[in-house]
Amino acid sequence: MKYLSVTETAERWGISTRRIQILCNEDRIPGAIRIGRTWAIPDDEPKPADARIKSGKYIKTSTENKK
Template sequence: MEYISISQAAEKWGITPRRIQVLCKQDRIPGAARIGYVWAIPKDAEKPSDARVKSGKYIKNTMEDAGNAD
């Protein structure tokens, strides 16, 4: 299997190298492996979908909400 670096994947997918590091750490890129301090990403890996909240609607779990759950 051939691997590419984070910077190569960033250029290929059009996102920042830091974002790819986060995706690797979250196990969102199948087959990505950490070799020492470097991530190795399979050459044929596809860009993961963006799972971040885009609607602006965040679910907050506050202490007040927990008290009203009776």
């Protein structure tokens, strides 16, 4: 299996290197491994779907009483 660096994967997927690092830290890229301080991403891995909130509406998780 061939692995790509964060920079190579960012160019291939068209997103920033920082976003790739965040996806790796959140375990959203299966098969990504950490070698020292850098990530190695399998070359056949597809780009994960964007799970960030796009509507601008955040769901409140705490149960505070409004007065």
